[in-house]
Every structure is written in C-alpha cells, then in structure tokens.
Amino acid sequence: MTPFATLLLIAALLLVAVLAGYALHLWRKVWRREQQLADMQSQQHTALAADLRVLAGSLLDEQVPLIEGAIRIKVLLDNYDATLGQDPRCQVFQVLFEETAQVPTHEAWKALDRSERRHHEARFSALELQHKAEARRSARWLLDEALPKNHQAA
Structure with missing residues (x-):
C-alpha cells in the first residue's frame, strides 16, 4: 500500500x-x-391522581357542587387514563358532562338573563337528583379501588 x-x-x-x-x-x-x-409524565400522572382523589373526596363531602365536581372529574379522568374514564362505573361523569355541555360558562353565564339562568339551574337540580347517588358511588369507587392511595404514587 x-x-x-x-x-x-x-x-x-x-x-x-x-x-x-x-x-x-x-x-x-x-x-x-x-x-x-x-x-x-410520571410526575404529571401522579399529580392527576392526587387531584382526582381531592375532587372525588370533595364530591363525597359535598364541598363541591355535584355537577361541577362531575365535570372536573370527567376532564381529569380523560387526561389521567382514558380507559378508566370509559369504565361503566365512571359513566355518570360522562353523562353529566354531556348533559351540561351546552350551558354557557364564565362571562357567557353572566350575560344570560335571569330566566335563562334559572332554567339551567333547574336542569342542574334535576340532574343532581337523578344522578347524585350514582356519582357518589363512582367517586367512592375511584377513591377505594381505581386510584392509587396517597402513599403509593401513580
């Protein structure tokens, strides 16, 4: 070479x-x-589980209105674990979310006239009466079985 x-x-x-x-x-x-x-992602998953535990506990303790708590739980479940959100034991959250999806929020709610607000509030009351027991059972199931305990990070 x-x-x-x-x-x-x-x-x-x-x-x-x-x-x-x-x-x-x-x-x-x-x-x-x-x-x-x-x-x-692991930290986010852990934080979502903790948030879900707080919301489910607040719903059970009636510290948050049923409709608001159910909507918040549904949204967090979708981000935490979509398959868990589709579990039949969590369907009440989806139902309440869909039943209230057309209700205006924030500034749009404030802009509604009094009769429209009362109409929506009456609908909320009817939904709460219809779904309260099931929502409480679902929240209890989330706390007791579906979500990791506080000391067991997700």
Whole structure:
C-alpha cells in the first residue's frame, strides 16, 4: 500500500471514529431526553391522581357542587387514563358532562338573563337528583379501588 493510500485510510478511520463518537453523543442526548420526558409524565400522572382523589373526596363531602365536581372529574379522568374514564362505573361523569355541555360558562353565564339562568339551574337540580347517588358511588369507587392511595404514587 502506498503512503498516500495509508494516509487516506487513517484519515477515513479517524473520520469514522469521530462520526461514531458524535452519533453516540447524540443518542445519549436522546436517551436522556426520553428519560426526562418519562419522569415528567410520571410526575404529571401522579399529580392527576392526587387531584382526582381531592375532587372525588370533595364530591363525597359535598364541598363541591355535584355537577361541577362531575365535570372536573370527567376532564381529569380523560387526561389521567382514558380507559378508566370509559369504565361503566365512571359513566355518570360522562353523562353529566354531556348533559351540561351546552350551558354557557364564565362571562357567557353572566350575560344570560335571569330566566335563562334559572332554567339551567333547574336542569342542574334535576340532574343532581337523578344522578347524585350514582356519582357518589363512582367517586367512592375511584377513591377505594381505581386510584392509587396517597402513599403509593401513580
């Protein structure tokens, strides 16, 4: 082999080694990023479970209105575990969410005239009477069986 070919071979091997080192560096960054993402998702999952426990407990203790609590639980369940939200024991939250989906909120609620607000409030009362026992059973089931206990992070 000529000295020039040997020099080219050494340069090529050096280039391959540098590129391999750079590829390894990039893969380590990807792995580290994936681990950070997994940790962040785990923390979010744990926080959602804690929030669900607080809401379900508040619903049982009647510290939050039934309709509001059910809507909030439904939204958190969708973010926590969509399959859990579809469990038949949690369907009451979905039903109440759908039954109240057309009700204006925030500024739109304030803009309603008194008769419209009373109409919606009467509907809320009827829904609460119809679904209160089932919503309480579902909240109890979430606390007792579906969600991890406080000391067992999600």
